[in-house]
Amino acid sequence: xxxxxxxxxxxxxxxxxxxxxxxxxxxxxxxxxxxxxxxxxxxxxxxxxxxxxxxxxxxxxxxxxxxxxxxxxxxxxxxxxxxxxxxxxxxxxxxxxxxxxxxxxxxxxxxxxxxxxxxxxxxxxxxxxxxxxxxxxxxxxxxxxxxxxxxxxxxxxx
Ligand code: RB5
Numbered sequence: 410x411x412x413x414x415x416x417x418x419x420x421x422x423x424x425x426x427x428x429x430x431x432x433x434x435x436x437x438x439x440x441x442x443x444x445x446x447x448x449x450x451x452x453x454x455x456x457x458x459x460x461x462x463x464x465x466x467x468x469x470x471x472x473x474x475x476x477x478x479x480x481x482x483x484x485x486x487x488x489x490x491x492x493x494x495x496x497x498x499x500x501x502x503x504x505x506x507x508x509x510x511x512x513x514x515x516x517x518x519x520x521x522x523x524x525x526x527x528x529x530x531x532x533x534x535x536x537x538x539x540x541x542x543x544x545x546x547x548x549x550x551x552x553x554x555x556x557x558x559x560x561x562x563x564x565x566x567x
Contacts, residue, residue, distance in 0.1 A: 410436065410437045410534065411467070411469050412440070413467075413468040414440065414471070415441070415455040416455065416474035417475045419517075420475045421445075423516060423521075427472070427526050452480045455481070456481045457488070460473075460484070460491045464490040471513040471514070472515075474517070475517065475518065478517035489554050490551075492513070493512070495515040496529055496533065502532040503536050506536035
């Protein structure tokens with residue numbers, strides 16, 4: 410799998426550590442889209458870079474890191490076709506692949522350490538989507554992108 414990776418300053422140290430731990434993987438290729446220091450940058454810019462490449466098919470998956478992993482997931486989910494989640498435990502890492510077919514993993518560099526981040530990332534990378542009834546639910550989310558994005562709640566509900 411081709412995996413696009415990026416962080417802001419809050420996730421920079423964890424990104425560097427995670428990339429060095431995962432880069433020996435025979436099955437996956439990781440491409441780093443920055444940031445390259447602890448100098449302050451805006452996480453939506455990095456989320457957009459990775460999410461648009463994943464949604465466009467250039468990469469299979471993305472990993473985004475910021476201080477909490479929260480802003481990155483919020484921003485990435487604005488891109489059509491992206492299902493991004495913040496995960497800080499191994500159970501959720503597995504379940505969000507099995508049931509949600511997530512294509513972006515967001516991690517918080519100020520929340521978890523490198524050992525847990527590595528365990529979560531490895532589980533998330535190898536776990537396959539279960540399909541079946543979950544495909545129907547993903548399809549409903551996909552339909553929301555067509556029917557609801559850009560509309561105010563009132564318009565959608567009427
Ligand atoms: C940056 O200070 C911080 O807001 C960012 O890394 C992230 O945690 C946002 O969700």
